[in-house]
Each structure stands twice: as C-alpha cells, then as structure tokens.
Amino acid sequence: MTGAKTYGPATALSTARDQEAGDQGTRVQGAGDEPTGDRARSWRGRAGAVLSRRLPPRLRRSLLFLPPLLVLLLAVFAADWAEVQSGLRSDAVARERLTLYRETILRELEKYRHLPYIVARDPRAVGVLSDPGQAPSANRFLKELAATTGAAALYVMNEDGLTVAASNFDTAGSFVGRNYSFRPYFQEARDGEEGRFFAVGATTGEPGFFFARSTPAGAPARGVVVVKVDMERLETNWRHGGETVIVTDVHGVVFLGTRDDWRYSSLAPLQDMVVAAIRSDRQYGNARLASLQQGPLAQTRLVIGGTAWRQARLKVGILDWTIHYFTPMSEVRAPRGVVWAGAGALVLLYAIWLLVLRSRRLGRVTAGLRQDAATLRDLNRRLVEEIDERRRVERELRDTQADLARASRLAAVGEMSAAVAHELNQPLAALGMFVSGARLYQQRGETAAVTENLDEIDALRHRMATLTQELKRFARPGESRIETVDLRDCLKTSAKLVRPRVEETGVALQLHLPSRPMTANTAPLRVEQVLVNLLRNAIDACQGVAAPVVEARARIEEGRAVIEILDNGEGIPDTLRERIFEPFFTTKPAATGLGLGLAISARIVEDLGGSLATRARRAGGACFVLSLPLAAQGGDEGSEEDARRLDAVDAQ
Numbered sequence: 323m324t325g326a327k328t329y330g331p332a333t334a335l336s337t338a339r340d341q342e343a344g345d346q347g348t349r350v351q352g353a354g355d356e357p358t359g360d361r362a363r364s365w366r367g368r369a370g371a372v373l374s375r376r377l378p379p380r381l382r383r384s385l386l387f388l389p390p391l392l393v394l395l396l397a398v399f400a401a402d403w404a405e406v407q408s409g410l411r412s413d414a415v416a417r418e419r420l421t422l423y424r425e426t427i428l429r430e431l432e433k434y435r436h437l438p439y440i441v442a443r444d445p446r447a448v449g450v451l452s453d454p455g456q457a458p459s460a461n462r463f464l465k466e467l468a469a470t471t472g473a474a475a476l477y478v479m480n481e482d483g484l485t486v487a488a489s490n491f492d493t494a495g496s497f498v499g500r501n502y503s504f505r506p507y508f509q510e511a512r513d514g515e516e517g518r519f520f521a522v523g524a525t526t527g528e529p530g531f532f533f534a535r536s537t538p539a540g541a542p543a544r545g546v547v548v549v550k551v552d553m554e555r556l557e558t559n560w561r562h563g564g565e566t567v568i569v570t571d572v573h574g575v576v577f578l579g580t581r582d583d584w585r586y587s588s589l590a591p592l593q594d595m596v597v598a599a600i601r602s603d604r605q606y607g608n609a610r611l612a613s614l615q616q617g618p619l620a621q622t623r624l625v626i627g628g629t630a631w632r633q634a635r636l637k638v639g640i641l642d643w644t645i646h647y648f649t650p651m652s653e654v655r656a657p658r659g660v661v662w663a664g665a666g667a668l669v670l671l672y673a674i675w676l677l678v679l680r681s682r683r684l685g686r687v688t689a690g691l692r693q694d695a696a697t698l699r700d701l702n703r704r705l706v707e708e709i710d711e712r713r714r715v716e717r718e719l720r721d722t723q724a725d726l727a728r729a730s731r732l733a734a735v736g737e738m739s740a741a742v743a744h745e746l747n748q749p750l751a752a753l754g755m756f757v758s759g760a761r762l763y764q765q766r767g768e769t770a771a772v773t774e775n776l777d778e779i780d781a782l783r784h785r786m787a788t789l790t791q792e793l794k795r796f797a798r799p800g801e802s803r804i805e806t807v808d809l810r811d812c813l814k815t816s817a818k819l820v821r822p823r824v825e826e827t828g829v830a831l832q833l834h835l836p837s838r839p840m841t842a843n844t845a846p847l848r849v850e851q852v853l854v855n856l857l858r859n860a861i862d863a864c865q866g867v868a869a870p871v872v873e874a875r876a877r878i879e880e881g882r883a884v885i886e887i888l889d890n891g892e893g894i895p896d897t898l899r900e901r902i903f904e905p906f907f908t909t910k911p912a913a914t915g916l917g918l919g920l921a922i923s924a925r926i927v928e929d930l931g932g933s934l935a936t937r938a939r940r941a942g943g944a945c946f947v948l949s950l951p952l953a954a955q956g957g958d959e960g961s962e963e964d965a966r967r968l969d970a971v972d973a974q
C-alpha cells in the first residue's frame with residue numbers, strides 16, 4: 323500500500339526530469355550542426371539572452387534607455403539641420419519672389435515715367451504757362467490724357483511751383499492754384515533733372531509716386547509737368563498673393579506693401595534729423611514714423627509685433643528703395659517640429675515595443691507559474707489522497723488489532739474455560755463429598771460433624787464465589803476513563819490501599835519518588851489496580867523473611883515513567899519466570915491465590931501502552947518493572963496516541 327502511494331509523486335517528478343533530460347539531449351544534438359533558419363534565429367536569440375544575462379540587471383535596465391537617448395540626440399542635430407535647410411529654401415523662394423515683386427514695381431512706374439517728358443513738350447498742356455487763358459483747354463487735355471493712361475493725376479506747375487492746370491481741376495481736391503514748390507520732385511525737375519518722389523498727397527492724402535519734368539529749353543515759359551502714379555492697384559495685386567512684402571525708402575520707412583499696419587513706420591529707429599527732413603517734405607503727411615523693432619535694419623531675423631520673421635531683401639533700383647520679403651519663422655521652423663514629432667514617434671514605438679516584449683515575457687512567466695501551480699495542485703491532491711489512504715489503512719489496522727485482541731481473548735477464554743472447569747470441578751467434587759458426609763452424620767445424629775461439614779461446604783462456596791468474582795474482573799477490567807494524572811499520586815494512593823496489609827505483616831514499605839511530576843494521560847484507577855496487585859504480591863513474597871522490605875522506585879526515563887516494585891522475598895525461580903503471567907498460575911495456597919493478578923495486570927498495562935516485566939535481583943528477591951508513557955510535552959502527539967489507546971481499550 324505504502325509503495326503504491328509513494329509511486330504517484332515519484333512518477334511525476336521522474337517524468338519532469340525525463341523531459342528536462344530530453345530537452346538537454348536535443349540541445350546537445352543540435353550543438354554540432356550549422357545553425358540554419360529558425361534554429362539560427364533561436365541560437366542568436368539565446369546568445370543575446372546569455373549576453374544580456376551576464377550584465378548586471380541595473381546596467382541592463384540602463385541600456386534600455388540608450389536607443390531613445392540616441393534618437394533624441396540625433397533629433398537635436400537633425401532639427402537644427404532641418405531648420406537651416408528650411409531657411410535656405412525659404413531664402414531661395416524669397417529671392418525669386420523679390421525679383422518678381424521688383425519687376426511689378428518697375429513695370430508699373432516705367433509705364434508713366436516718360437509721360438511728363440512728353441507732356442512738357444506738348445503746347446496743349448504747357449501753353450497755359452505763357453497764356454493763362456488756355457487753362458480750361460489745358461485742364462481738359464490733361465484730364466483726357468490722365469484718363470487714357472490711367473495716371474492718378476497729371477498737372478502743370480509754373481516756375482514758382484504753383485499749379486496752373488491739372489487733370490483733377492473739376493474735383494474737390496483740385497490741384498489748381500496749389501503750390502507744391504516744397505516737394506523735392508519740383509526742385510529736381512526745375513533744376514533740369516528727372517523729378518522722382520514718393521509721397522502722400524498733400525491735397526488728397528492719397529499716396530502716390532511722382533514723376534516730374536521741366537519744360538524744354540526754348541519753350542515760351544518755364545514750368546514743370548508732373549504725373550502722379552497710384553500705387554494702390556499694385557498693393558491690391560500683391561495682397562492677393564497672401565505674402566508679406568514691403569518696400570522701404572532710403573531711411574528704412576515702410577511706404578508700400580501688404581501690411582497696412584506697418585505703413586509709415588520704420589524698420590529701425592530713425593535719427594531725429596531724418597524725421598525732421600521727412601516732415602519738412604511732408605512726404606508721409608503727419609505719420610509718427612515709429613520703429614517696428616529695435617534692432618539694426620540689416621538683419622535676417624526680426625521680431626515685429628511679437629512675431630519672429632526671416633527677411634530677404636533686394637534693391638529696387640529706384641530712389642534707393644529696398645523691397646523686403648518676410649517669411650514667418652514658424653514656417654521656417656516647421657521642419658524642426660516634424661523632426662521632433664518623428665523622434666517622438668520613434669521613442670513611442672520603442673516604448674510600445676518594450677512593453678509588448680515585457681508583457682510577452684510576463685505572459686511566459688505567468689504560464690510557467692500556472693503550470694507550476696497545476697503541478698503543485700496535482701501533488702497536493704495526491705498527498706491528500708495518500709493521507710486519506712493512510713488513515714483508512716490505519717483504521718483497518720486498528721480494527722484488525724481489535725479483532726485480533728478479541729480473537730485472542732476468545733482463545734484465552736477458551737483456555738481459561740478449561741482451567742475454570744478444572745478449578746471448579748475440584749471444589750464441586752469436594753462439595754459432593756461433604757454433602758454425602760453431612761447426610762451420613764445426620765442419620766447417625768452426629769450434629770457436631772454435620773456442622774463441621776457445613777462449614778467446609780461454606781468455605782468451598784466462598785472460594786467459588788471469589789473465583790467467579792475474579793473471573794468477572796478479568797473479563798471486564800473496570801473503569802477505563804483516561805485522565806491527565808501525576809503517576810506519583812497513583813503510587814501514593816496504591817501505598818495507602820495496601821497499608822492495612824503492611825501493618826498486619828510488619829513489612830517496611832518505602833517509596834522513592836522523583837521531584838518532577840510524572841504527568842501521564844492514562845486510566846488512574848487501572849494503574850492503581852496494577853500497582854496494588856504488585857505491592858500485595860511483594861508483601862506476600864517477603865513473608866517469613868527476617869526484615870521484610872518492599873520498595874517502590876519511580877523515575878522518568880526517555881519520556882516514559884518507570885516504576886519498579888522490589889522486595890527481599892524468596893524471588894521467582896527462573897523456571898517459573900515465563901509462567902507467572904499466565905492466568906491461574908499461582909504458587910500460593912488454594913485459599914489465598916487464584917493466579918489471576920499478574921495476568922490481569924499485564925493486560926491492563928498493555929492496554930495503556932506500557933509494559934510489565936520482571937527481573938531477578940542480585941541481592942535476592944523479585945523486581946517487577948512497570949513502564950508507562952508520559953504525556954507528550956507538545957500535547958498533540960500524546961493525545962492522539964491516547965485516543966488510539968482508548969479506542970483499543972473500549973474495543974475490549
């Protein structure tokens with residue numbers, strides 16, 4: 323049974339070992355081969371795993387941060403590079419656009435540039451200079467010409483700067499009668515040069531470009547012809563492009579462009595002298611001429627109104643004008659954002675990849691743990707089964723022991739029946755004789771002899787009654803309640819019980835008890851029954867000895883109580899040593915001994931888990947050794963043992 327039980331777990335273990343051995347076997351076999359395909363991959367994986375396992379875990383964890391750090395470091399350089407590239411690209415675009423914008427300005431102005439030159443030679447226009455009566459016809463002529471060419475205004479001034487005829491003679495803002503001698507273009511033209519000027523109209527308040535020419539030498543009178551070109555159309559066209567383009571004059575003042583809010587402001591702070599000069603020309607009316615930013619004019623990057631710009635510039639080729647093309651830095655820097663976003667995405671992907679790997683590894687570990695748990699559960703189940711099986715077998719064993727005990731008791735009863743029959747037959751036969759004798763003596767009238775016979779009959783009855791009483795005790799040994807007792811107390815009680823007999827016989831009874839308690843879970847009354855029996859036998863045995871001494875020595879030995887009852891009597895002959903425990907064996911006279919005491923005692927002691935034996939004393943006399951189990955220190959073991967013993971006792 324036990325063999326079969328240990329077989330289960332042992333098989334499970336050996337199976338696991340076999341499997342492991344099998345795995346190793348496969349590895350060894352593959353070691354000599356060239357790694358190919360999946361195997362090669364798994365080999366590389368294993369090599370990597372072995373390498374990474376050799377590194378300390380802290381370093382391994384730190385290495386995980388290396389790839390994202392490298393990516394971020396690269397991103398720093400890549401972002402700078404991307405911005406530089408983007409700047410170069412935007413510069414190239416700006417150059418292209420600037421050329422285009424410059425062309426539109428030049429083309430627009432070129433259309434009107436020669437108009438004053440031609441008009442100054444036309445008597446229909448300049449005739450008014452010498453003959454004021456031609457003013458109406460000159461006005462009409464100029465009006466027609468302006469309408470045809472698309473000029474904003476066309477007018478003739480005399481040599482004092484007074485306007486004598488104008489295309490807008492019939493409008494509220496007519497130039498006729500106004501003096502523009504303060505305008506630089508007038509002075510330039512009067513000096514024989516081509517007068518060129520950009521200004522806000524002193525009368526109309528509308529900005530425009532002025533071309534001026536003087537009347538040629540030999541003309542009837544000196545004068546200056548001016549055409550005003552409207553630049554608004556140009557601006558409107560530019561605005562459609564959605565770009566930021568401005569034109570600044572020689573001082574850096576914005577006078578044209580797509581940003582109305584920058585108009586008549588300077589790109590760099592202006593000197594007071596310059597401001598005064600502009601004011602005296604009334605070039606930009608009463609504009610404040612504030613600076614848009616504080617830095618010098620010639621820089622690539624500017625911050626205007628909180629927005630950073632990258633500017634590209636180109637000289638227009640007229641009046642020292644510069645055309646500026648602005649690209650928002652946010653646009654230039656956009657690729658930097660793309661690079662960072664890409665780097666971020668890479669780091670994120672890396673993190674996700676790590677997480678996936680980790681969750682896979684955790685999954686594998688969990689699966690392994692689950693398998694281990696299943697194996698443990700299996701082992702546990704087998705153990706529980708084994709324990710149940712053991713309990714069942716123990717129960718069976720106890721039942722069998724009880725059966726055996728019953729059977730042996732029955733056998734003993736059988737043996738005893740013969741002995742009892744023999745024991746009873748003798749007194750019965752004697753009884754018959756005494757009854758016949760009594761009848762005879764009665765017939766004879768010998769009353770005294772009858773009485774004597776009746777006494778004998780009574781003595782025989784008494785002996786038979788004693789015999790049956792002892793037999794009853796043997797069959798049912800009495801109280802078997804298990805208690806926790808100090809065996810020293812049992813010994814003291816037993817000594818008290820035999821005290822009358824001790825006094826009667828004059829035997830010296832000595833008790834030797836240990837100082838430590840001899841605690842046992844046992845049936846005290848039955849222990850006392852045994853001790854009384856042993857003490858009585860000892861007292862009986864030293865009758866006729868000069869100084870009869872009976873000793874009871876108790877001690878604790880290897881967790882058991884050992885009680886020796888010694889006497890200095892005649893002792894037990896070796897030939898009888900085996901037989902004294904048999905029922906009805908006695909060496910005492912028929913009236914005193916039945917020979918059941920030791921047989922009953924031995925049975926009781928056996929039931930209590932102890933032993934009873936006898937040994938010879940060198941000094942003479944007998945020694946009976948009673949050994950009983952003591953209560954276990956921890957408690958549990960002892961109580962289980964006691965319970966089992968109690969079961970056995972009850973079974974009898």
Ligand code: ADP
Pocket residue numbers: 859860861863889891892893894902907908909910914915916917918919920921943944
């Ligand atoms: P009983 O006392 O009725 O004879 P027991 O079973 O108690 O029955 O004892 C059996 C026999 O064992 C006794 O008759 C005696 O011969 C022997 N015996 C017992 N105790 C002693 C002893 N202390 N010394 C010598 N013989 C003993």
